[in-house]
Amino acid sequence: MKIRVTLTGRSYHAASQLPPEIELADGAKLSDALNHIGELLPDDAPLPASCLIALGGQHVGSVFSHEDVELSDGQELTLVAPVAGG
Amino acid sequence: MSLTPEELERYDRQIGNGVLTEPQQAKLKSSTVLVTRVGGMGGPAAQMLAMAGVGKIIIAHGGEMISPDLNRQVLGSEAVLGQPRAEHFAEYLRTMNRFIEVEAMAHEPDDDEADELARRCDLIVSCPPTFEERLRLGRAAFAAGIPLIDAAQWGMTGTLIVLKPGETISLDQLYPQAPPFEEFFPVVGAISCATGALAALEAIKILSGAGTPLIGKMLVYDGFHARSNILDLGTPP
Numbered sequence: 001m002k003i004r005v006t007l008t009g010r011s012y013h014a015a016s017q018l019p020p021e022i023e024l025a026d027g028a029k030l031s032d033a034l035n036h037i038g039e040l041l042p043d044d045a046p047l048p049a050s051c052l053i054a055l056g057g058q059h060v061g062s063v064f065s066h067e068d069v070e071l072s073d074g075q076e077l078t079l080v081a082p083v084a085g086g
Numbered sequence: 087m088s089l090t091p092e093e094l095e096r097y098d099r100q101i102g103n104g105v106l107t108e109p110q111q112a113k114l115k116s117s118t119v120l121v122t123r124v125g126g127m128g129g130p131a132a133q134m135l136a137m138a139g140v141g142k143i144i145i146a147h148g149g150e151m152i153s154p155d156l157n158r159q160v161l162g163s164e165a166v167l168g169q170p171r172a173e174h175f176a177e178y179l180r181t182m183n184r185f186i187e188v189e190a191m192a193h194e195p196d197d198d199e200a201d202e203l204a205r206r207c208d209l210i211v212s213c214p215p216t217f218e219e220r221l222r223l224g225r226a227a228f229a230a231g232i233p234l235i236d237a238a239q240w241g242m243t244g245t246l247i248v249l250k251p252g253e254t255i256s257l258d259q260l261y262p263q264a265p266p267f268e269e270f271f272p273v274v275g276a277i278s279c280a281t282g283a284l285a286a287l288e289a290i291k292i293l294s295g296a297g298t299p300l301i302g303k304m305l306v307y308d309g310f311h312a313r314s315n316i317l318d319l320g321t322p323p
Binding site: 006010012013048049054057058062064065080081083085 | 126213238264265319
Protein backbone atom coordinates (compact mmCIF):
# COMPACT_ATOMS: atom_id res chain seq x y z
CA MET A 1 0.00 0.00 0.00
CA LYS A 2 0.98 3.62 -0.46
CA ILE A 3 1.08 6.26 2.26
CA ARG A 4 1.32 9.96 1.45
CA VAL A 5 3.95 11.70 3.59
CA THR A 6 4.46 15.36 4.51
CA LEU A 7 7.40 16.40 6.65
CA THR A 8 7.14 19.96 7.92
CA GLY A 9 7.89 22.26 10.84
CA ARG A 10 11.48 22.39 12.10
CA SER A 11 12.51 19.64 9.63
CA TYR A 12 11.08 21.23 6.47
CA HIS A 13 14.55 21.51 4.99
CA ALA A 14 14.84 17.71 5.08
CA ALA A 15 11.51 17.21 3.31
CA SER A 16 13.22 17.07 -0.06
CA GLN A 17 14.83 13.79 1.07
CA LEU A 18 11.42 12.14 1.14
CA PRO A 19 9.24 11.03 -1.76
CA PRO A 20 5.62 12.24 -1.64
CA GLU A 21 4.53 8.63 -1.14
CA ILE A 22 6.12 5.59 0.50
CA GLU A 23 5.35 1.98 -0.31
CA LEU A 24 4.62 -0.33 2.64
CA ALA A 25 3.42 -3.91 2.94
CA ASP A 26 -0.30 -4.41 3.47
CA GLY A 27 -1.07 -4.39 7.18
CA ALA A 28 1.87 -2.12 7.97
CA LYS A 29 1.70 -0.11 11.15
CA LEU A 30 2.66 3.45 12.00
CA SER A 31 5.99 2.26 13.42
CA ASP A 32 6.80 0.62 10.07
CA ALA A 33 6.18 3.93 8.30
CA LEU A 34 8.32 5.84 10.81
CA ASN A 35 11.16 3.32 10.48
CA HIS A 36 10.98 3.53 6.69
CA ILE A 37 11.03 7.34 6.78
CA GLY A 38 13.92 7.28 9.24
CA GLU A 39 15.97 5.23 6.76
CA LEU A 40 15.34 7.80 4.03
CA LEU A 41 16.38 10.82 6.10
CA PRO A 42 20.02 11.89 6.44
CA ASP A 43 21.82 10.66 9.54
CA ASP A 44 22.20 14.23 10.79
CA ALA A 45 18.49 15.03 10.42
CA PRO A 46 16.50 12.25 12.12
CA LEU A 47 12.93 12.72 13.24
CA PRO A 48 13.07 14.24 16.74
CA ALA A 49 11.31 12.40 19.57
CA SER A 50 9.02 15.40 19.98
CA CYS A 51 7.95 15.29 16.32
CA LEU A 52 4.14 15.41 16.13
CA ILE A 53 2.30 12.79 14.07
CA ALA A 54 -1.03 13.19 12.31
CA LEU A 55 -2.95 10.65 10.26
CA GLY A 56 -5.52 12.08 7.90
CA GLY A 57 -5.01 15.46 9.57
CA GLN A 58 -5.80 14.06 13.04
CA HIS A 59 -3.08 14.33 15.68
CA VAL A 60 -2.27 10.85 17.02
CA GLY A 61 0.77 11.55 19.19
CA SER A 62 4.49 12.06 18.75
CA VAL A 63 7.45 9.94 17.70
CA PHE A 64 8.12 9.61 21.45
CA SER A 65 4.58 8.56 22.35
CA HIS A 66 1.94 7.16 19.99
CA GLU A 67 -0.35 4.22 19.50
CA ASP A 68 1.04 1.86 16.88
CA VAL A 69 -2.06 1.82 14.71
CA GLU A 70 -2.46 -0.09 11.47
CA LEU A 71 -2.29 2.08 8.37
CA SER A 72 -4.56 1.96 5.35
CA ASP A 73 -3.83 2.47 1.67
CA GLY A 74 -3.81 6.12 0.60
CA GLN A 75 -3.64 7.48 4.13
CA GLU A 76 -1.92 10.83 4.68
CA LEU A 77 0.85 10.91 7.27
CA THR A 78 1.97 14.37 8.44
CA LEU A 79 5.06 14.83 10.57
CA VAL A 80 5.58 18.19 12.28
CA ALA A 81 8.91 18.69 13.97
CA PRO A 82 8.13 21.33 16.64
CA VAL A 83 9.42 24.85 16.30
CA ALA A 84 9.88 27.10 19.32
CA GLY A 85 11.44 30.26 17.96
CA GLY A 86 9.88 33.45 19.29
CA MET B 87 -18.62 48.90 27.68
CA SER B 88 -19.67 51.33 24.93
CA LEU B 89 -17.57 52.91 22.23
CA THR B 90 -17.07 56.66 21.95
CA PRO B 91 -17.65 58.49 18.63
CA GLU B 92 -13.86 58.83 18.29
CA GLU B 93 -13.39 55.09 18.75
CA LEU B 94 -16.12 54.30 16.24
CA GLU B 95 -14.33 56.53 13.75
CA ARG B 96 -11.00 54.79 14.46
CA TYR B 97 -12.43 51.32 13.93
CA ASP B 98 -14.70 52.26 11.04
CA ARG B 99 -12.92 49.96 8.55
CA GLN B 100 -13.30 46.87 10.74
CA ILE B 101 -16.95 47.26 11.73
CA GLY B 102 -19.37 45.90 9.13
CA ASN B 103 -20.25 42.81 7.13
CA GLY B 104 -17.62 40.09 7.30
CA VAL B 105 -15.66 41.76 10.07
CA LEU B 106 -16.91 42.90 13.49
CA THR B 107 -20.23 44.21 14.73
CA GLU B 108 -20.24 47.22 17.03
CA PRO B 109 -20.96 45.03 20.09
CA GLN B 110 -18.07 42.75 19.07
CA GLN B 111 -15.78 45.78 18.80
CA ALA B 112 -16.92 46.78 22.27
CA LYS B 113 -15.94 43.31 23.52
CA LEU B 114 -12.41 43.95 22.27
CA LYS B 115 -12.38 47.21 24.18
CA SER B 116 -13.27 45.42 27.41
CA SER B 117 -10.65 42.67 26.88
CA THR B 118 -7.18 42.21 28.35
CA VAL B 119 -4.50 40.18 26.56
CA LEU B 120 -1.05 39.07 27.69
CA VAL B 121 1.53 38.88 24.90
CA THR B 122 4.88 37.37 25.78
CA ARG B 123 7.39 37.77 24.36
CA VAL B 124 7.01 40.69 21.93
CA GLY B 125 9.86 40.00 19.49
CA GLY B 126 9.48 38.60 15.97
CA MET B 127 5.94 37.25 16.37
CA GLY B 128 4.68 38.76 19.62
CA GLY B 129 5.63 42.24 18.39
CA PRO B 130 3.39 42.23 15.32
CA ALA B 131 0.73 40.34 17.30
CA ALA B 132 0.71 43.07 19.96
CA GLN B 133 0.73 45.76 17.29
CA MET B 134 -2.29 44.27 15.51
CA LEU B 135 -4.15 43.83 18.80
CA ALA B 136 -3.41 47.44 19.74
CA MET B 137 -4.55 48.77 16.39
CA ALA B 138 -7.65 46.55 16.49
CA GLY B 139 -8.67 48.12 19.80
CA VAL B 140 -8.05 45.47 22.46
CA GLY B 141 -8.58 47.55 25.59
CA LYS B 142 -5.57 46.45 27.58
CA ILE B 143 -2.42 44.74 26.38
CA ILE B 144 0.21 43.48 28.79
CA ILE B 145 3.57 42.78 27.18
CA ALA B 146 6.48 40.94 28.77
CA HIS B 147 9.99 40.81 27.35
CA GLY B 148 13.35 40.99 29.07
CA GLY B 149 16.75 42.01 27.77
CA GLU B 150 18.12 44.70 25.55
CA MET B 151 17.66 45.10 21.85
CA ILE B 152 20.59 43.95 19.70
CA SER B 153 21.27 44.41 16.00
CA PRO B 154 20.22 40.88 14.84
CA ASP B 155 16.77 41.52 16.39
CA LEU B 156 16.07 44.14 13.75
CA ASN B 157 15.49 41.60 10.98
CA ARG B 158 12.09 40.85 12.58
CA GLN B 159 11.27 42.75 15.78
CA VAL B 160 8.96 45.39 14.33
CA LEU B 161 8.37 47.22 17.62
CA GLY B 162 12.05 48.13 17.73
CA SER B 163 14.22 50.49 15.74
CA GLU B 164 17.82 51.59 15.34
CA ALA B 165 17.14 54.11 18.12
CA VAL B 166 16.34 51.31 20.60
CA LEU B 167 19.55 49.30 20.06
CA GLY B 168 21.29 48.62 23.35
CA GLN B 169 18.25 49.60 25.39
CA PRO B 170 15.71 47.50 27.31
CA ARG B 171 12.95 46.42 24.98
CA ALA B 172 9.80 46.29 27.09
CA GLU B 173 9.13 49.95 27.90
CA HIS B 174 10.24 51.16 24.46
CA PHE B 175 7.96 48.64 22.79
CA ALA B 176 5.09 49.61 25.09
CA GLU B 177 5.58 53.28 24.29
CA TYR B 178 5.55 52.51 20.56
CA LEU B 179 2.28 50.59 20.97
CA ARG B 180 0.77 53.54 22.84
CA THR B 181 1.59 55.78 19.88
CA MET B 182 -0.45 53.45 17.65
CA ASN B 183 -3.71 53.82 19.59
CA ARG B 184 -4.55 56.42 22.24
CA PHE B 185 -7.75 54.55 23.17
CA ILE B 186 -6.04 51.54 24.73
CA GLU B 187 -3.83 50.81 27.74
CA VAL B 188 -0.45 49.11 27.47
CA GLU B 189 1.38 47.66 30.47
CA ALA B 190 5.00 46.51 30.21
CA MET B 191 6.92 43.90 32.20
CA ALA B 192 10.67 44.03 31.61
CA HIS B 193 11.25 40.33 32.14
CA GLU B 194 9.64 37.02 31.29
CA PRO B 195 7.11 35.87 33.91
CA ASP B 196 8.04 33.00 36.23
CA ASP B 197 5.47 30.40 37.29
CA ASP B 198 3.79 32.58 39.93
CA GLU B 199 3.82 35.68 37.74
CA ALA B 200 2.39 33.77 34.80
CA ASP B 201 -0.45 32.50 36.99
CA GLU B 202 -1.13 35.99 38.33
CA LEU B 203 -1.07 37.56 34.86
CA ALA B 204 -3.35 34.86 33.46
CA ARG B 205 -5.94 35.61 36.13
CA ARG B 206 -5.98 39.25 34.97
CA CYS B 207 -6.35 38.38 31.29
CA ASP B 208 -8.95 37.04 28.90
CA LEU B 209 -6.40 35.33 26.64
CA ILE B 210 -2.65 34.68 26.32
CA VAL B 211 -0.64 35.03 23.11
CA SER B 212 2.49 32.98 23.73
CA CYS B 213 5.55 33.74 21.59
CA PRO B 214 8.67 32.86 23.62
CA PRO B 215 11.72 31.11 22.16
CA THR B 216 11.72 28.20 24.62
CA PHE B 217 9.33 25.33 25.27
CA GLU B 218 9.86 25.83 28.99
CA GLU B 219 8.20 29.24 28.73
CA ARG B 220 5.55 28.01 26.33
CA LEU B 221 4.54 25.19 28.66
CA ARG B 222 4.54 27.60 31.62
CA LEU B 223 2.17 29.96 29.79
CA GLY B 224 0.03 27.03 28.70
CA ARG B 225 -0.34 25.82 32.29
CA ALA B 226 -1.14 29.35 33.49
CA ALA B 227 -3.80 29.80 30.80
CA PHE B 228 -5.46 26.48 31.57
CA ALA B 229 -5.34 27.10 35.35
CA ALA B 230 -7.07 30.45 34.78
CA GLY B 231 -9.57 28.93 32.35
CA ILE B 232 -8.61 31.17 29.41
CA PRO B 233 -7.59 30.37 25.80
CA LEU B 234 -3.96 30.06 24.78
CA ILE B 235 -2.62 31.02 21.36
CA ASP B 236 0.85 29.59 20.84
CA ALA B 237 2.85 30.99 17.92
CA ALA B 238 6.27 29.66 16.94
CA GLN B 239 8.71 29.96 14.08
CA TRP B 240 11.90 28.52 12.64
CA GLY B 241 13.58 29.56 9.40
CA MET B 242 10.77 30.15 6.93
CA THR B 243 8.14 28.13 8.76
CA GLY B 244 5.60 29.11 11.38
CA THR B 245 3.11 27.25 13.55
CA LEU B 246 -0.01 28.46 15.29
CA ILE B 247 -1.82 26.45 17.98
CA VAL B 248 -5.08 27.54 19.63
CA LEU B 249 -6.07 25.72 22.82
CA LYS B 250 -8.97 26.20 25.21
CA PRO B 251 -9.46 24.60 28.63
CA GLY B 252 -12.21 22.00 28.66
CA GLU B 253 -12.41 21.83 24.87
CA THR B 254 -8.95 20.84 23.73
CA ILE B 255 -5.88 19.03 24.91
CA SER B 256 -3.29 21.12 26.78
CA LEU B 257 0.15 22.11 25.53
CA ASP B 258 1.67 19.64 28.01
CA GLN B 259 -0.41 16.86 26.44
CA LEU B 260 0.60 17.93 22.94
CA TYR B 261 4.30 17.98 23.85
CA PRO B 262 4.89 15.19 26.38
CA GLN B 263 8.58 15.48 25.56
CA ALA B 264 9.53 19.10 24.94
CA PRO B 265 12.24 19.75 22.35
CA PRO B 266 15.53 21.23 23.57
CA PHE B 267 16.19 24.97 23.62
CA GLU B 268 17.73 26.30 20.43
CA GLU B 269 19.16 29.74 21.15
CA PHE B 270 20.31 30.83 17.71
CA PHE B 271 17.52 29.62 15.48
CA PRO B 272 17.43 31.01 11.95
CA VAL B 273 14.41 33.11 11.02
CA VAL B 274 13.19 35.45 8.30
CA GLY B 275 11.17 38.40 9.57
CA ALA B 276 8.42 37.91 7.01
CA ILE B 277 7.38 34.58 8.55
CA SER B 278 7.56 36.13 12.03
CA CYS B 279 5.17 38.91 11.04
CA ALA B 280 2.83 36.58 9.18
CA THR B 281 2.60 34.16 12.12
CA GLY B 282 2.24 36.97 14.65
CA ALA B 283 -0.50 38.63 12.62
CA LEU B 284 -2.41 35.35 12.36
CA ALA B 285 -2.08 34.91 16.13
CA ALA B 286 -3.62 38.35 16.57
CA LEU B 287 -6.44 37.48 14.18
CA GLU B 288 -7.27 34.38 16.22
CA ALA B 289 -7.25 36.47 19.40
CA ILE B 290 -9.57 39.05 17.83
CA LYS B 291 -12.02 36.33 16.76
CA ILE B 292 -12.02 34.61 20.15
CA LEU B 293 -12.38 37.83 22.14
CA SER B 294 -15.05 39.36 19.94
CA GLY B 295 -16.98 36.21 19.04
CA ALA B 296 -16.60 36.87 15.31
CA GLY B 297 -15.81 34.14 12.80
CA THR B 298 -14.58 30.62 13.49
CA PRO B 299 -11.42 30.41 15.59
CA LEU B 300 -8.75 27.78 15.08
CA ILE B 301 -9.54 26.24 18.48
CA GLY B 302 -8.15 22.74 18.87
CA LYS B 303 -6.09 22.96 15.71
CA MET B 304 -2.52 23.56 14.64
CA LEU B 305 -1.74 25.56 11.53
CA VAL B 306 1.66 24.91 9.98
CA TYR B 307 2.85 27.21 7.22
CA ASP B 308 6.00 26.04 5.47
CA GLY B 309 7.00 29.23 3.72
CA PHE B 310 10.06 27.62 2.17
CA HIS B 311 7.94 25.19 0.14
CA ALA B 312 4.79 27.40 0.06
CA ARG B 313 2.49 24.82 1.59
CA SER B 314 0.26 24.68 4.63
CA ASN B 315 -1.27 21.99 6.86
CA ILE B 316 -3.95 22.15 9.51
CA LEU B 317 -3.97 19.37 12.11
CA ASP B 318 -6.88 18.55 14.40
CA LEU B 319 -5.38 18.22 17.87
CA GLY B 320 -8.37 16.49 19.43
CA THR B 321 -10.25 16.79 22.67
CA PRO B 322 -9.11 16.14 26.25
CA PRO B 323 -8.62 12.43 27.03
